[in-house]
Amino acid sequence: MSDVLLQSLITGVTIGSAYALVGLGFAIIFNVSDVVNFAQGEFVMVGAMSAVSLLAVGVPFAVALFLALVIAVCIGLILEKFAIEPAKSATVVSTIIITIGASIFLRGLALLIWGKDFHSLPAFSGETPIHIGSATLTPQSMWVMGVTAVLVFLVHQFFNRTITGKALLACSANPIAASLIGIPVKRMMLFAYGLSALLGGAAGLLIAPIAFTSYDAGMMLGLKGFAAAILGGLGNPMGAVAGGVVLGVLESLGAGLISSGYKDAIAFIILLLVLFFKPQGFFGKAGEERV
Amino acid sequence: MTSLIDPLLKVSGLSCRYGKVTALRGVDMEVNTGELVTIVGANSAGKTTLLRTLSGVLPRYKGSVFFAGEDITKMPAHRRTELGICHVPEGRLMFSELSVADNIQLGAYAHRKDVSWLKKGSDDVYDLFPILKDKAADPAGTLSGGQQQMVAIGRALMGRPKLLLLDEPSMGLAPLLVADIFRVISQLNKDGMTCLMVEQNAKAALKIAQRGYVMETGAITLGASASDLLANEEVRKAYLGH
Ligand SMILES: Nc1ncnc2c1ncn2[C@@H]1O[C@H](COP(=O)(O)OP(=O)(O)OP(=O)(O)O)[C@@H](O)[C@H]1O
């Protein structure tokens, strides 16, 4: 394998891991409520920007990361409690529009708090890369891939092995039957938004040392995560993860082999192609009856 | 002690609306511990609405519901499940994409911390419906109507019901299966389960019930022992087909 190819692969899987986490968040919320939460990207931004601010005021690194995650989760909970839940009788489409509104609101709020400057976090553990041929693998890349793998594994176990995870799936499969067996559907919805925000916030923290973050960084990442979820078949969490990694690799191959100018365009061309030719996604079995 | 004398379920003046449509108008009824009570009534009489209001998934408009002496009128659905009101819904309402085993396990959601019950309860369900054991790993949506009804009953039993609500358990089933399902329900009742069952198949329902109510356009119009209802001329004409 040529080194350019290997390097593109490493870069692609790294950034693709972030897309995977965001896509996973999309899939979870879609799974429990059939809603595409377009504020998903803002969780990423809130996580990264909060950590930047906390570090700036002298909070120790690990504590800052932890608090930033807490803040992202709180934003997710507040979004559900005060924007989604009050509109419970709204149609799915109206609810999606509410999430778009919420994302614009959060971006505006971020602009007020943090201004337009670009920020980044220091790498979690040094900058000394490992050389593989002439390709390099940075410690931060390993953090991104490693933490993503752990989170994805935990989410997978949660949905497949725990009764709470299955109860979340039950809420989407049949909310009335779920209430009838004693599942507090409203509370589960809150939980789903919190979990999605946690994953988004984690993605933000992980890639903030690699990619610059700013008040509007959530928009692009949100759309990439959405593309990942679509690629994997909305409503299929593990499909979204695979979709994210595939998207990241294609993007970075495209940037490496053609031109980096096409990087963002690649995601959207893929998104459009998938929506047009294979709207149920590539890994989606759940998708077929939903779309 | 009082719960042995008082009815287990006491419904007084219960009304319910969908927007401007009134679906229940002042329903009074009760179920005593150990009884199998059936409600018969034509389409759209409000039977499903009544059961859903009892489960707490529909808000009531007026009236009260007491369960084991406790006022549960305003209690949310998941708390009522914890008290032991379990519901086999009309149309079965499977979690289609989840496996049969998951559907059954989820029925014990209110008792999810009780690991020994999760095991014992599902063993009991598979003893009651052995065929489900072979299907345990299949998505519930792939089962036949009769098997889905078994899953729905099993799922409700996992909630350790003190009162089992059954909404048209025979709906859409082949005659042979209908007899099976009624036999199971009758046996559950003989083993001590208190049941409130809504049925269009009035004859079969009244045969296994001790008491029955007739419901018409949102109100109870008649309540009597099952044998009296079976003998009642008007009931025979309207619901028993002769
Ligand atoms: N979700 C709803 N929104 C509006 N009206 C409803 C709704 N559900 C039921 N209704 C109306 O309430 C009335 C009672 O309906 P319900 O389903 O309780 O009757 P039922 O006795 O269970 O009928 P069936 O034998 O067909 O199951 C009907 O007039 C019905 O049209």
Ligand SMILES: [Mg+2]
């Ligand atoms: Mg009905």
